[in-house]
Amino acid sequence: MTAALEVRGLKTHFFTRDGVVKAVDGVDLTIAPGRVLGLVGESGSGKSVTGLSVLGLIDPPGRIVEGSVRLEGQELVGLNREAARRVRGRKIAMIFQDPMMTLNPVLRVDTQMFMALRAHEPVPKDAARQQALAALGRVGLPDPEQCLTAYPHQLSGGMRQRVAIAIALLHSPSVIVADEPTTALDVSIQGQILQEMQRLSADTGVALVWITHDLAVVSSLAHDIAVMYAGRIVEQGPAEDVLAAPRHPYTRGLLDSVPGEAQPGKKLAQIPGSIPALVDLPPGCAFRARCSRADSACETMPEIADLGGARAVRCFHPLEGR
Amino acid sequence: MTRRDVSPATRFWMEFAENRLALAALMVVVLVVGAAVLSPIFAPQDPYDIGKLVLGDARRPPGFVGAGGYVHLLGTDAQGRDLWSAILYGLRISIQIGVTAGAVAFVVGGTLGAVAAFSGGRIEALIMRFIDLQLSFPAILLALVLSAVLGQGKWQLTAALVAAQYAYFARTTHGAAVAERAKDYIEAALSTPLSSRIVVFRHILPNCMPPLIVVATVQIANAISLEATLSFLGLGLPVTHPSLGMLIANGFQYMLSGRYWISIYPGVALIILILAINLVSDQIRDQLNPRLKR
Amino acid sequence: MLGFLIQRLLQAAAVMVVISALVFVGVFAIGNPIDVLIAPDAPQDIRLDTIARYGFDQPLWRQYLNFVSSLVLGNFGRSFVFNMPVLDLILSRLPATLELTLAALIGATAIGVPLGMYAGYRPHALGSRIVMGLSVLGFSVPTFWIGLLLIMAFAVELGWLPAGGRGDTVAVLGVQWSILTLNGWTHLLLPALTLSLFRMALMIRLTRAGMREAMMSDYVRFARAQGLSDGKVIFGHVLKNISIPLVTVFGLELAATLAFAVVTETIFSWPGLGKLIIDSIQSLDRPVMVAYLMLVAFLFIMINFTVDIAYAALDPRVRSGRS
Numbered sequence: 047m048t049a050a051l052e053v054r055g056l057k058t059h060f061f062t063r064d065g066v067v068k069a070v071d072g073v074d075l076t077i078a079p080g081r082v083l084g085l086v087g088e089s090g091s092g093k094s095v096t097g098l099s100v101l102g103l104i105d106p107p108g109r110i111v112e113g114s115v116r117l118e119g120q121e122l123v124g125l126n127r128e129a130a131r132r133v134r135g136r137k138i139a140m141i142f143q144d145p146m147m148t149l150n151p152v153l154r155v156d157t158q159m160f161m162a163l164r165a166h167e168p169v170p171k172d173a174a175r176q177q178a179l180a181a182l183g184r185v186g187l188p189d190p191e192q193c194l195t196a197y198p199h200q201l202s203g204g205m206r207q208r209v210a211i212a213i214a215l216l217h218s219p220s221v222i223v224a225d226e227p228t229t230a231l232d233v234s235i236q237g238q239i240l241q242e243m244q245r246l247s248a249d250t251g252v253a254l255v256w257i258t259h260d261l262a263v264v265s266s267l268a269h270d271i272a273v274m275y276a277g278r279i280v281e282q283g284p285a286e287d288v289l290a291a292p293r294h295p296y297t298r299g300l301l302d303s304v305p306g307e308a309q310p311g312k313k314l315a316q317i318p319g320s321i322p323a324l325v326d327l328p329p330g331c332a333f334r335a336r337c338s339r340a341d342s343a344c345e346t347m348p349e350i351a352d353l354g355g356a357r358a359v360r361c362f363h364p365l366e367g368r
Numbered sequence: 369m370t371r372r373d374v375s376p377a378t379r380f381w382m383e384f385a386e387n388r389l390a391l392a393a394l395m396v397v398v399l400v401v402g403a404a405v406l407s408p409i410f411a412p413q414d415p416y417d418i419g420k421l422v423l424g425d426a427r428r429p430p431g432f433v434g435a436g437g438y439v440h441l442l443g444t445d446a447q448g449r450d451l452w453s454a455i456l457y458g459l460r461i462s463i464q465i466g467v468t469a470g471a472v473a474f475v476v477g478g479t480l481g482a483v484a485a486f487s488g489g490r491i492e493a494l495i496m497r498f499i500d501l502q503l504s505f506p507a508i509l510l511a512l513v514l515s516a517v518l519g520q521g522k523w524q525l526t527a528a529l530v531a532a533q534y535a536y537f538a539r540t541t542h543g544a545a546v547a548e549r550a551k552d553y554i555e556a557a558l559s560t561p562l563s564s565r566i567v568v569f570r571h572i573l574p575n576c577m578p579p580l581i582v583v584a585t586v587q588i589a590n591a592i593s594l595e596a597t598l599s600f601l602g603l604g605l606p607v608t609h610p611s612l613g614m615l616i617a618n619g620f621q622y623m624l625s626g627r628y629w630i631s632i633y634p635g636v637a638l639i640i641l642i643l644a645i646n647l648v649s650d651q652i653r654d655q656l657n658p659r660l661k662r
Numbered sequence: 663m664l665g666f667l668i669q670r671l672l673q674a675a676a677v678m679v680v681i682s683a684l685v686f687v688g689v690f691a692i693g694n695p696i697d698v699l700i701a702p703d704a705p706q707d708i709r710l711d712t713i714a715r716y717g718f719d720q721p722l723w724r725q726y727l728n729f730v731s732s733l734v735l736g737n738f739g740r741s742f743v744f745n746m747p748v749l750d751l752i753l754s755r756l757p758a759t760l761e762l763t764l765a766a767l768i769g770a771t772a773i774g775v776p777l778g779m780y781a782g783y784r785p786h787a788l789g790s791r792i793v794m795g796l797s798v799l800g801f802s803v804p805t806f807w808i809g810l811l812l813i814m815a816f817a818v819e820l821g822w823l824p825a826g827g828r829g830d831t832v833a834v835l836g837v838q839w840s841i842l843t844l845n846g847w848t849h850l851l852l853p854a855l856t857l858s859l860f861r862m863a864l865m866i867r868l869t870r871a872g873m874r875e876a877m878m879s880d881y882v883r884f885a886r887a888q889g890l891s892d893g894k895v896i897f898g899h900v901l902k903n904i905s906i907p908l909v910t911v912f913g914l915e916l917a918a919t920l921a922f923a924v925v926t927e928t929i930f931s932w933p934g935l936g937k938l939i940i941d942s943i944q945s946l947d948r949p950v951m952v953a954y955l956m957l958v959a960f961l962f963i964m965i966n967f968t969v970d971i972a973y974a975a976l977d978p979r980v981r982s983g984r985s
Contacts, residue, residue: 063386101887106786128891135889142887147880152902152978161898162888197978213888501677504914504966505959506921513955516943517688593804597925600806601940613806620810624818635807643802650798 048119050079050253051100051138051221056113058092058099065325069095069108071277074350075255077270079220082247082254084268084285086261086300090321092277093257097223100255101140102130118220136166139214143226145206149198155209156194162213181212186242204235208242215246223255228263240267261304265289270356273297276322276332279350283357293353293364295337331361339363383655390651396644400637404459411453412438416609430629443629446618449610451629455637458612461605462641465522466592469529473591474584476530477537482576484538485545486568496542499535507532511594515603525604529591540583544576578656585649589642596638612638670970674963681959682733685952686726733956739949743942748953752935756957758828759934761841762926763919765850766857771912774865779904781866782873783896793866800863805922809856809929816852824849826931853930857922861915868911872904906976913969917962 058070070092077083087093098104100115102122115122117138122130142148150158159178163169169177175194182190185208198206207227214222224243228236244267247254256268264271264285272282273294281294292298302315319336330347334340343362350360374382385391403410414420430443430451442451484495502510514528548554549572557567598604599613610618612634619630704712713719720728732739738748777797781790817825829849831838840846876882877900885895924936931937935954942950 063383103883103886131889131891133889134887140884140887142880142884144880148884150881150885150899150903152906152976153899154978158885158899161885161890161894165889165891165894199979210884213884501680504917504962506918508918508924509921509958512921512924512939512943513688513951516951589802593802596804597806600804601925601928602944613804616807616810623810623814628814631810635810639803639807642804643799646798646802 049076049116050081050118051075051077051255052114052116053096053100054114054116056096056099056115057111058095058104058108059111060108062107062325067324068277068327069324070099072113073274073277073279075272075279077221077253077255079253080247080251081270082244082256082268084264084271085255085257085274086259086264086271087274088259088321090324091274092324093274094225096274097140097225097255097257100221100223101134101138103134103140132166135162135214135219136217137219138221138223139217139219140223140225141207141210141214141227144230145203145210145227146198146230148210149206151198153197154194155196155198155201159194159209159213159216162216166217177216178212181215182209184215184246185209185212186238187212203231204239207231207235207239211239211243211246215250215252218250219252221253221255223257225257226259229258229260236263243267261289261300273300276327277324278332278360280333280360281358283353283355287355287357291365293357293359294361295339295363295365296333298365299336380655384651387651390647393644393647393651396640397648400459400641400644401463404456404463407453407456407460411450411456413450413453415449415454415457429627442633443627445610445615445630446622451615451633454610454615455612455634458610458615458634459637459641461522461609461611462592462595462638465526465529465595465611466588469526469533469591469595470584470588472526472530473534473587474537474580477534477539478541478580480534481538481541481543482545482568482573485542485549492542495538499538499542502535503539507590508594508597511598512601512603515598520604520606522605522609525595525598528598529594532594533587533591536583536587537580540579541576544579545572548572548575582649582653582656585645585652589645589649592638592645593642666974667971670967674967677963678959679730682730682956683726685955685959686729688955738953738956741942741947741950743945743947743950748949751938751950752953752957755933755935755938757839758932759920759923759927759936761839762850762853762857762932762934763916763923765841765854766923766926767861767912767916767919769854770858770861770865770915771908774862775869775908778866778869779873779896779901782870783877783892785870785874790870794870797863797866800859801867803859805856805860806925806929808859809853809926812852812856813929823852825852826929828933853926853932856929857919857926860922861919864915865908865911869904869908872907873900876900876903902976906973909972909976910969913965913972917958917965920958920961 053073053075056070056073057068060067060069073092073096075083075085075096085093085096095104095108099110100122102110102125104110110123113123117133120133120137122133125133149155156175156178159181160169160171160174163174163177178194179190182193187193187205187208193201193205193209198209201209211227228239231239240263243254243256246252256264258264268285270282271285271288272279273288273296274280275296281288281292281297288297289301292301296317299315299317303317317336322332322335330345331337331340334344337344341363348360348362350358351364352358353364384394408414428444433439438450442455445451445454480495480499484492484499511528511532514531515525518524518528554567554571557571595604595611596613596616599611600617602614602617604613605611607614615634616631616638619627619632619634623631736749738752740746741748741751744751777793781793784790813825816823827849828840828846830843830845831840832842832846833839834842840850882895882899885899886892890898920935923932923934924940926932927934927936928940935957938950939954941947942954
């Protein structure tokens with residue numbers, strides 16, 4: 047079976063006046079139809095830039111310097127502007143973090159949905175309306191008719207994000223990249239939307255790349271996990287296995303700092319330090335300054351090593367598996 | 369050496385110097401201000417000493433050697449003034465008035481805006497309502513009427529300019545201070561035993577400075593332009609002390625007969641000064657705008 | 663919406679009261695108006711008589727009340743210089759100023775907004791840099807200087823266009839208009855251009871700033887992620903967003919342009935309100951000054967009022983927030 051999305055050796059660099067920021071520096075990802083991949087990392091790890099790169103939405107001074115992005119076998123890197131535009135929104139869609147900001151505040155929902163529809167095919171108004179209503183119904187909005195004529199500020203945060211998801215679904219894409227879509231929402235709404243997305247992905251076979259910093263979200267949603275650090279994937283594998291027995295010290299640290307996993311009354315573990323600036327990154331493992339297991343071997347960059355069972359880790363001193 | 373290792377001021381300067389146009393503009397500003405301040409040294413003639421003007425030298429083209437025995441580099445005006453000297457002295461007056469008006473407007477407007485932001489409630493509403501009202505009025509009209517009412521003279525003109533401009537500073541200070549006040553660190557500082565005065569002076573006002581600096585540079589350029597406009601209309605300075613605007617106005621009638629220099633050179637001097645200030649302020653504004661950072 | 667309208671109308675009325683007080687103090691209370699009315703060497707009895715006739719012997723508040731009540735009745739007095747009712751004088755000059763102001767501002771917007779959109783869309787392109795360079799220039803060169811240069815170039819050297827006056831006019835509904843004749847247009851072109859360059863620079867800069875900010879916003883990113891072309895993103899999504907602040911600016915600038923017409927009209931001998939007020943200031947024709955200021959204040963308030971309504975109509979957030 048062809049993968050819905052296959053990313054190989056992706057490098058996206060930003061050429062700023064302070065130097066070259068290697069926001070994404072060699073990322074490999076594979077995701078099959080109907081599956082959910084959780085792309086996890088702290089802010090600044092390069093996970094959002096990875097998502098934007100996949101859609102070809104990197105603006106100067108940034109650009110994709112190397113690598114390949116294949117969508118159902120079609121190469122996307124190097125497409126001209128018009129060809130890239132025809133893929134965006136039709137075969138691959140993206141939704142963003144803050145539903146307050148992602149819908150145009152001065153246009154009605156129907157105007158925005160019709161524009162999204164007509165970006166790829168001429169649709170008469172009645173048909174467009176039917177399609178929009180259907181999409182709004184599919185994401186569990188109770189009153190699609192009313193929603194269609196509303197302005198974004200008249201909707202709640204959860205409803206707005208559902209509208210955004212409906213827009214992403216309009217052309218039945220094979221992949222949706224979701225960049226922290228529930229982070230700005232209340233926890234209860236967050237749960238509803240996660241459930242909705244899981245159902246949609248299972249029903250329609252759309253592959254989801256779920257970008258988040260929240261391991262709790264990933265554990266309830268994703269089939270697979272990829273953990274990013276400083277522009278690289280440091281660990282990946284089936285979600286259950288990685289969460290149960292992380293092999294990279296960074297993944298372990300992330301898990302230990304989730305409050306729910308800690309024992310009551312005990313001090314919450316934390317990872318010392320913070321993610322390094324990505325300008326002039328010294329060679330070697332980027333995590334070594336924060337890592338208790340680091341030694342002189344870590345001054346060269348470890349390759350990502352296959353551990354069997356679809357798992358891989360980028361570390362010279364991985365933790366013991368269970 | 370990377371940029372992250374240096375102090376913010378040095379970094380600011382390095383970034384500024386990267387825009388060569390802005391750097392050149394800054395040099396022009398320094399040069400013009402220097403020449404204007406030292407104008408008695410550079411000017412061969414005191415253009416305001418009517419006794420020294422020779423009518424026989426009036427309206428002579430650039431390069432003419434007059435009764436004083438020196439070359440009139442830019443020619444002479446209708447009263448026989450050496451234009452180069454008159455321009456230098458005119459620039460001096462323009463800069464003096466522009467900077468004084470800007471500084472007074474800065475202090476008055478800044479104080480009003482800060483008082484409004486920190487008193488809140490009715491006082492704030494009253495002050496800001498009035499400021500908004502005034503801002504909806506074009507500054508030139510206000511300055512025009514005031515200078516007509518107050519009469520001619522350097523101080524009257526400065527007062528008219530201050531009245532026309534302080535409101536911009538007030539609104540900027542108020543906006544910045546309110547935004548600053550709402551930030552968490554101010555609440556944190558206020559919850560400590562520090563007196564609120566210390567919080568205002570040590571924390572809030574310094575953070576209001578960047579937008580105020582931008583407004584100040586723009587307003588000084590504006591004041592200079594307004595002064596020239598009022599003088600051009602005959603409402604600014606007395607005829608015995610012609611500023612650039614009046615030199616231009618006086619020369620206008622001779623322009624039609626081909627004696628272009630009387631109007632053109634003062635105008636060029638004026639534009640160079642205003643343009644240079646605006647270029648510098650544009651660059652500062654871009655650098656201080658966090659939304660354009662990447 | 664009705665409550666909003668009433669509230670704004672009351673505010674406007676209050677503002678007019680404040681302004682009338684300021685104008686009164688500014689024009690009548692500062693300086694001694696009696697010196698203007700009669701010769702300095704007039705005999706004492708004529709002096710006292712004039713003072714009594716104009717009410718200058720009464721307390722200031724009563725003078726102000728008299729002043730306001732005659733304003734409300736539409737009685738602005740007679741011009742000392744033209745010896746005709748001020749209101750008639752001003753109304754006869756208003757059309758010339760209006761057509762100049764509107765021509766300048768509409769021209770500035772029609773050229774400035776597209777240029778600003780381009781400069782904001784491609785901030786690093788050569789064309790944008792040129793546009794921005796020209797806008798800084800337009801921002802820096804005083805209006806009167808532009809006027810002089812244009813007269814020098816097009817009227818004196820090339821002789822293509824007239825240097826002053828209004829040219830042929832056509833009467834419509836009893837009002838004379840220059841924009842209806844070709845000759846009128848040749849007269850209008852230079853002053854309108856002079857007046858519009860500064861506004862154009864302003865429009866370019868504001869549009870560019872709004873455009874740059876909009877292009878970095880999340881809704882634009884989302885629209886691009888939907889596969890909308892840049893053209894559809896700009897004209898479908900961005901334009902309406904940036905046009906909201908631009909409408910405000912247009913209104914405020916209409917007022918400012920009206921005021922700056924003073925300079926332009928003086929240079930081009932354009933027989934409008936601006937020329938009238940300068941002449942009145944120079945001849946200390948106080949009734950005309952007062953009437954002009956009150957009229958301009960009234961126009962500004964009406965413009966601000968209209969802008970608020972337009973703002974509410976354009977921005978759904980404001981609209982529903984107040985209805």
